Amino acid sequence: MIRSVLWRHFDFWLLGAIVFAVAFGVAMIRSAVAGNEEIAQSVTRQIQFGILGLIVIAIVTALDYRLWLNIHLVMYGVTMVLLIGIYISAQPQFGAARWFQVAGFFIQPTELAKVVEILILAWYFEKTKDQPRDLRWILGSLAWVWGLAIWIFLQPNLSNVIVMMVIWAAMIWISGIPVRYLAWGGIIALLGVVAAFPFLRDYQRDRILIFLFPDPNVTYGATYNVLQALIAIGSGGLLGAGYGHGTQVQLRFLKVRHTDFIFSAVAEEFGLLGALLVIALLVFIILRCLRAARLARDISGALIAYGVAVLIFFQGAVNIAVNLRLIPVSGLPLPFISYGGSGLVSLMLGIGLVESVVLRHKSLEF
Amino acid sequence: MNSVNGTRLFFDPRRMAVVYVMLFGVFLVMILRLVNLQVLQHLDWLGQAVENYTVIIRDPASRGIIYDRNGYVLARNAPAYHVVITPADLPDDPADVQHIYRELSALIGVPVNRGTVEDAKRIAPCVEGPGIVQLVALGESLAPYTPVRVKCYVEENIARIVRERAVDWPGVSIEVEPMREYPTGSLTATVVGFLGPIPAAFEAEYRAQGYVPGRDKVGYAGIELSMDALLLGKNGRRVIQEDVAGKVLRNLEPPIPPTPGYNVVLTIDTRLQAAAEAVLTNEIREWNEFFGEERITSGVVLALNPKTGEVLAMVSYPTYENNRMARFIPGYYYQQLSQDPRRPLLNHAISSEFPPGSTFKLATALGALNEGVITLGDTIQAPGQLILAEKFSPNDPGRERPFVDWVYELRGVINPQGFGTVDFLRCIAFSSNVCFYKLGGGYKDEIRQGLGIERLRQYARAIGYDQASGIALPGEQDGLIPTPQWKRINKGENWSTGDTYIASVGQGYVLSTPLQVLMSAMTIANDGKLMQPLIVREVRDSEGNVVEKWYDPLTGEITDTRSSPTSYRISPFTPTLKWDITRDPLIREYICEGPYCTETDNFKTVQPSVVQAVQDGLRLAVIENQGGLRRGTLNRVFTELVNLPIAVAGKTGTAEYCDDVALAKNRCRFGAWPAHSWTVAYAPHEDPEIIVLAFCYNGDEGASVAGPIVARVLQAYFEIKAIDLAASGGG
Structure with missing residues (x-):
């Protein structure tokens, strides 16, 4: 199977965009460290993760994506075990037990779970492609998703549950869910949000309330961080303060500037130009993934590429929207640019899958 | 499966279109938001970014030092x-x-x-x-x-x-x-004052001038308050860049260093101040021990140079320890001070009003002689008491009542004949009340036309009563010389003939501060020239150069040049003549008939010979001794107690009063009135260089309580002068 791969189909534009995004991210993280010794290691680590990610891309590209579909039960089981494992035994850190510390790196199974979800759903929707689009079909897909999502929900990590639900919704949409179910689903989701509000953790509720009713006088916490992000973005202007010269970044008024608010750091130091470049880069990557979906030789390949595109789009859009104070603070990183090893490697794993799909669209050639 | 252009499509193009619309829609919204933030609102956000890292530091200016006239430090940092x-x-x-x-x-x-x-x-x-x-x-x-x-x-x-x-x-x-x-702590606390935090009401004002509420302190009393604008200095200004942790990175603007406050040199001589305080407190302690109760509760000593108006000593007892307010004002201590009925926080020398008693006879004497109520050759019968009709209107037949002299009942002995026959000078020297009743209110054929309250008020004002002196200290009171109109408004009653009689001897409604009493005698001593009382001798910048400063007592403002007609120069040292009663026409003329006078628009001066005569009367009070009751009021003090080799002239006062304390003790009745003790004296008589006033609250007889204090302070003054002369090699 590997022998039959035509490497000339390899999407070098996509890989190039990824490499550029990661390199740009490393440069921004370097600037964002701004003398803070606690995060000084993140530049080296991000480079290591980037290299690891490239190896992952190479391996995953070389393997036929159908391999993952064939071992879907094993893959699903291992992921669930990992999620249960951190739910039960992981050390509590940053208020939630989301991390496994392995070999000095923080590995987050949740990040992996999102890619696994795409693979599982691709397998499911391909297997059921000829079934009627009825409630059974919908609930079946949901059951697969919630088998993983429940453990993330219990962590609790609401943001990533939402990411998983959005991936599910996007994939079931493209797989042809009837619009009336969609309407019902929308109503149920809305009711669910309203009903869930009293059961949210305090910090989650605060994030939403603070977004809806900001207090301009606070000097700490989520409102302060978002305000500092807006100041960073706004003060950047058209061309920015220049690399390493943004006062919000360099004097550390901008918090979590190497992860959640790295977009603001870019916007301050490179201005509107830099911000548009980041958006353009994301759009380009998403479009290349959707191109792969269009070229795919089978439904599962198309769904995998499409799912990865949705994952990148949703995480990127949420992150930038938080930076721009369009939605409440969520804690989702900016794909490929924010510091964060597991997120980066998982996304590059996704890119590897996309490349694997592109590489194997032989059936289109006659 | 759909198929377009030979390509198999797995996805419904319409559904895919929805995905693309969302994708581009979302990013379009973000781009619009970015343009809004980074292009349209750019300057606002840039301003906030600058505000984030910009910190203005106001480096504190060091407060000016306060010295006494000899360079002795009274307040320092x-x-x-x-x-x-x-x-x-x-x-x-x-x-x-x-x-x-x-x-x-x-x-x-x-x-x-x-x-x-x-x-x-x-x-x-x-x-x-x-x-x-x-x-x-x-x-x-x-x-x-x-x-x-x-x-x-x-x-x-x-x-x-x-x-x-x-x-x-x-x-x-x-x-x-x-x-x-x-x-010098409590010794000079009355004059120097103390500091406190910037009051909340003035925070914005001070902040605008670069001061930091909560850190910088401002004057709360005394010179610290009145000269605050000079002493404060100007805080520096550094605009610096700070990171979020508060680490200072660099100056954003050239820093302006703080300007130290001006140093203020007072006219006070700490040595005389110390002597005056010791004399006053010892006298009060001795009398209180003698009576076995705290009878004399407060007191004042003032010593001025009548030629220049410089205040050499200003003691107000009781006082407070201003060093206890240095770090912060302790609540319990401040409460203790503010609730003490003796009012230790008040400068009694200028902020308390008392009836001046017989010391006020200077005004009556000056007016009576200048208006021709009496001439130097006339004699007056001064029996122990006078039966006079108290009339409230011209047609009021009046009710007769006795107006007694202070010698009428002396230590249990009734002296109905009083001082007998006295002339003008001995009226002053013996301080005969009956004589002054007659001069002030007229008496039958002997004095057909008395001075009257309106004219008395003119002379009292001319020698400093009824108005603030304008000394550069906060909280000065005006005193009061009543008019018939004042009485109608404030007491709801007509002016009576009796009111004029008792006003003539400084009783009744007449009120004055100790400084005013001193100024009245100082005007006489200085041949009619009233000098502006000075507490600040000069103002120096931090390099020691004397700078020009003017003080306006009406507003309390300090300026570099003369800012208003009421302002006077406090630095460099300049004696300021307030007025000369023998040259400046200050006395409004009245046409009087009986107790009723009509105002005219003419003004006149006081004849120099009249001032001279009053001086002679004051001198007689010290030297006259005809035996028995006919003895100058200060003669005993200056012959038996303190024998100065220098000619002294002066006047005593025993001012009956009634206040809430006396009322509570049921002392406000005829024959039982408590009295304040006053004495003011100057020396040498021919060319005075020192004038001293002592006041003791509830001290009773002026000559026996305040008199010795004045005598001993005068003695101290001349001793200090001798030391200075010896030190400077003079002789």
Whole structure:
């Protein structure tokens, strides 16, 4: 199977965009460290993760994506075990037990779970492609998703549950869910949000309330961080303060500037130009993934590429929207640019899958 | 499966279109938002970014020093030492930090661990309680580059030890805070005053001028208050860039260093002040011991140079210890002071009003002689008491009542004949009330036309009564010389003939501050020239150069040049003549008939010979002794108690009063009135260079209580003068 791969189909534009995004991210993280010794290691680590990610891309590209579909039960089981494992035994850190510390790196199974979800759903929707689009079909897909999502929900990590639900919704949409179910689903989701509000953790509720009713006088916490992000973005202007010269970044008024608010750091130091470049880069990557979906030789390949595109789009859009104070603070990183090893490697794993799909669209050639 | 252009499509193109619309829609919204933030609102956000890192530091100016006339320091700035820890500068190794804490704790006595960080949050800086760890943890979480005060106001030697160990103890240092110190303390507290925090009501005003409420202190009393604008100095201004942790990075603008306040030299001679205070407190203590109760509760001594108006000593008893207010104003101490019925926070010399009693006879005497009510050759019958009709209107037949002289009943003996026949000079010397009743209110055919209240008021005002002197101290009172109109408005009653009689001897509604009484005698002593009383001798900049400053008593403003007709020069030293009653037409003329006078628009001066005659009367009070009752009121003091080789002239006063204290003791009835004791005297008689006033609240007889105080202060003055002359090699 590997022998039959035509490497000339390899999407070098996509890989190039990824490499550029990661390199740009490393440069921004370097600037964002701004003398803070606690995060000084993140530049080296991000480079290591980037290299690891490239190896992952190479391996995953070389393997036929159908391999993952064939071992879907094993893959699903291992992921669930990992999620249960951190739910039960992981050390509590940053208020939630989301991390496994392995070999000095923080590995987050949740990040992996999102890619696994795409693979599982691709397998499911391909297997059921000829079934009627009825409630059974919908609930079946949901059951697969919630088998993983429940453990993330219990962590609790609401943001990533939402990411998983959005991936599910996007994939079931493209797989042809009837619009009336969609309407019902929308109503149920809305009711669910309203009903869930009293059961949210305090910090989650605060994030939403603070977004809806900001207090301009606070000097700490989520409102302060978002305000500092807006100041960073706004003060950047058209061309920015220049690399390493943004006062919000360099004097550390901008918090979590190497992860959640790295977009603001870019916007301050490179201005509107830099911000548009980041958006353009994301759009380009998403479009290349959707191109792969269009070229795919089978439904599962198309769904995998499409799912990865949705994952990148949703995480990127949420992150930038938080930076721009369009939605409440969520804690989702900016794909490929924010510091964060597991997120980066998982996304590059996704890119590897996309490349694997592109590489194997032989059936289109006659 | 759909198929377009030979390509198999797995996805419904319409559904895919929805995905694309969402994709581009979302990013379009973001781009619009970005353009809005980065292009349209750019300057607003840039301003906020600048505001984030810009900090304006107001380096405190050092407050001006207050000296006495001989250069003796009355108020200065002494360093207070605080042990501080800058969390960011501590070593990285927690074991090293603990080691430092333990050693520091042993030195300054603050425990390493006590309470929690939460406790530390609730406790103000400098209040003992939290341990070093808690204080530093709190400071580190707020601003790691801001020093945390671990122990305040440590001894100088501890500060020195901490500084010596700076190398071993990174992060630990000494913060020096200038603190006001008053070497003379309570001796000069009345004059010098004290400092306090910027009052909340004026915070905005002071902030606009670059002062920092909560840190910078302003004058609350005395010279510290009246000369505050000079003493304060100007805070520096540094615009610096700081990072989020408070670390100072660089100056954004050229820094402006603070300008120290002006130094103020007072006219006070601390030696005479000390002598005056000792004499006053000893006299009061002796009398109170004699009576076995705290009868005399407060007192004043003033010593001025009548030629220049300089205040050499100003003692108001009781007073307070201004050093106790140096760090902060302790609540219990301030409450104790403010609730003390003796009013130790008041400067009684200028802020309290009392009836002047017989010392006021100077005004009556001056007016009576100048208006021709009496001539120097006339004699007056001065029996022990006078039966006079109290009339409230021209047609009022009146009710007769006795107006007694102070000698009528003396130590249980009734003297119906009083002083007998006296002339004008002896009226003053013996301080005969009956004589002054007649001069002020007229008496039958003997004095057909008395001076009357309107004309008396003109002369009283001419020698300083009924108006603030304008001395450069806060809280001065006006005193009161009543008019018939004043009585109708304030008492709802017509002016009576009796009111004029008792006003003529400084009783009734007449009120004055001790400084006003002194000024009245000073005008006479200085041949009719009333000098502006001065408390500030000169103002110097921080380099010692004398600068020109003008003070306007109406507004309290201090300016570099003459700003208003009421302002006078306080620096360089300039004696300022307020007016000369023999030259300036200050006395409004009245046409009088009986007790009723009509005002005219003409003004006149006082004849120099009249001033001279009053001076002679004051001199006679010291030297006249015809035996028995016919003896000058100050003769005993200056012959038997203090025999000065210098000619002294003066006047006593025993001013009956009724206030809430006396009322409570049921003393406000005929024959039982309590009295304040007054004496004012100057020397040498021919060419006066010193005038001293003493006042004792509830001191009773002027000659026996206030008289000795004045005599001893005069003695002290001439002794100090002799010392100075010897020191300067003169003779």
